[in-house]
Amino acid sequence: MADWYEERFRDVLSVGLRLTGRVFEGRSPFQRVEIVDTALWGRALVLDGIFQTAEREEFFYHEMLVHPAMTTAPSVRRVLVIGGGDGGTVREVLRHREVEQVVMIEIDPMVVEACQRHLTSIGTAWDDPRLDLRIADGVRYVQETDEPPFDVVILDVTDPVGPGEGLFDEAFYRGVARVLSPQGVFAAQTESAILMPEVFSAIERVLGTVFTRVHPYFGCTPIYGAGHWTWTYATNGADPMAIDAARLGRIEDGCRYYNGEVHAAAFAQPQFIRQLLDPSAGR
Amino acid sequence: MADWYEERFRDVLSVGLRLTGRVFEGRSPFQRVEIVDTALWGRALVLDGIFQTAEREEFFYHEMLVHPAMTTAPSVRRVLVIGGGDGGTVREVLRHREVEQVVMIEIDPMVVEACQRHLTSIGTAWDDPRLDLRIADGVRYVQETDEPPFDVVILDVTDPVGPGEGLFDEAFYRGVARVLSPQGVFAAQTESAILMPEVFSAIERVLGTVFTRVHPYFGCTPIYGAGHWTWTYATNGADPMAIDAARLGRIEDGCRYYNGEVHAAAFAQPQFIRQLLDPSAGR
Numbered sequence: 001m002a003d004w005y006e007e008r009f010r011d012v013l014s015v016g017l018r019l020t021g022r023v024f025e026g027r028s029p030f031q032r033v034e035i036v037d038t039a040l041w042g043r044a045l046v047l048d049g050i051f052q053t054a055e056r057e058e059f060f061y062h063e064m065l066v067h068p069a070m071t072t073a074p075s076v077r078r079v080l081v082i083g084g085g086d087g088g089t090v091r092e093v094l095r096h097r098e099v100e101q102v103v104m105i106e107i108d109p110m111v112v113e114a115c116q117r118h119l120t121s122i123g124t125a126w127d128d129p130r131l132d133l134r135i136a137d138g139v140r141y142v143q144e145t146d147e148p149p150f151d152v153v154i155l156d157v158t159d160p161v162g163p164g165e166g167l168f169d170e171a172f173y174r175g176v177a178r179v180l181s182p183q184g185v186f187a188a189q190t191e192s193a194i195l196m197p198e199v200f201s202a203i204e205r206v207l208g209t210v211f212t213r214v215h216p217y218f219g220c221t222p223i224y225g226a227g228h229w230t231w232t233y234a235t236n237g238a239d240p241m242a243i244d245a246a247r248l249g250r251i252e253d254g255c256r257y258y259n260g261e262v263h264a265a266a267f268a269q270p271q272f273i274r275q276l277l278d279p280s281a282g283r
Numbered sequence: 284m285a286d287w288y289e290e291r292f293r294d295v296l297s298v299g300l301r302l303t304g305r306v307f308e309g310r311s312p313f314q315r316v317e318i319v320d321t322a323l324w325g326r327a328l329v330l331d332g333i334f335q336t337a338e339r340e341e342f343f344y345h346e347m348l349v350h351p352a353m354t355t356a357p358s359v360r361r362v363l364v365i366g367g368g369d370g371g372t373v374r375e376v377l378r379h380r381e382v383e384q385v386v387m388i389e390i391d392p393m394v395v396e397a398c399q400r401h402l403t404s405i406g407t408a409w410d411d412p413r414l415d416l417r418i419a420d421g422v423r424y425v426q427e428t429d430e431p432p433f434d435v436v437i438l439d440v441t442d443p444v445g446p447g448e449g450l451f452d453e454a455f456y457r458g459v460a461r462v463l464s465p466q467g468v469f470a471a472q473t474e475s476a477i478l479m480p481e482v483f484s485a486i487e488r489v490l491g492t493v494f495t496r497v498h499p500y501f502g503c504t505p506i507y508g509a510g511h512w513t514w515t516y517a518t519n520g521a522d523p524m525a526i527d528a529a530r531l532g533r534i535e536d537g538c539r540y541y542n543g544e545v546h547a548a549a550f551a552q553p554q555f556i557r558q559l560l561d562p563s564a565g566r
Contacts, residue, residue, distance in 0.1 A: 004297070006297070011322075012301045016296065224510075227504065228503035256558075259551075261552065264548070264551070265551035269542075271535070
């Protein structure tokens, strides 16, 4: 009998992947952590029963979370990553050679340890000396730290339930603005605007109270239910269309989804997004 | 006990939707035809166990299949639609008021009849006097007809198995070129380049032997497994970036996905697509 892993969304949608193996299972104070081998997408991380990322499709998500900010921020010397326990986000950040330090704040050591041991094809930069990994609470960190400001802050967390809950509200975003340099860029995954339009709209609205420029952008994430995904670029000083050509040139060949054309294209807003963000527009 | 409908892809991926009702089931000489009510996406058409389209997500697919061709073809007076039994494609075509005639060739009358009766929110243009619906074989039609040429030809068929099988090979595409005006545009759904990269690549290659300009373009389709979807724009004379602004202006407000920005963005090729189409490029 084949072994399948099935994720359910709000008891209306299920996504099942056939497993070829179960690699790790543990329960941390924050969540249930599993690593499984799937026939379609390779080895995958599952948190509280929700697929997070998998070897053969993670590039869609990680490249789009990281590079729009990293190719356009005026400086990328100091980068803060909140979450991202699988290591894919810091791997992409560290491909930019101007990066001098990445502080990564992950709340759950079990995720990091399980991924460092079992998901080695995603987290390939754990040994980079520029990485400063700390197990801590990202919400408290951005509100309390007195370290120098960051040029880029990247939020790579699960859905706004469970351990990710405090990471989608105004107090957190004010903390992000507090640790960001004046020209800095904040990039975050901001959920599916199809499956969770109310969550997406709420995040955009709150970000708009903290940052002068808030630009959602769009792409696909095969392992997440409805395919269409959103990230958001927020800043008080940078220009999301001002790509540093040299920086882009150094990382583009190593990408599997992102490139300069995709960057510009990702910011095009479909009609239903325009209507969500401005209900008076369109039909 | 809740009723779920589960679709399986190659025994590695399953997508399940919770049903709130089962509306129609029949078996035609071509396929099993079902219409079901899903909790997430509303009423849906299922052929041979594969979700085809559903009320609340069909706009992603139909608008992207139709409008890139219809806003850029030098003329759109005569349009041929092959397949499209749910009626969504001809509905979008007929929103363009310059259209004088749409010939729609669908092989399976059971699909049309079931959709006309039960999927009325998708097929809203069946009574348009410009629509000439014929139950016939699209492969034979394009090879044998002596009717005047078409300005736009749109291929809206299922996967290249079952009744759609002959609609993905060179003989068919030569037939399309035969019925297309010299400046005409052919638009087709060309499958998932993630789940079926070999099918996508083969179609692009074959189209390149028949048309001088072949441009795949990309978007999302929530109901189809991996989210990321491809369509292809092929022509011997038109320019896919030369949008007729007046034509676009008349339909854009009524769209839920497509608009002028999305049009241009859709043609941006992700790195993995560039590498699929030219394996010597990138890594």
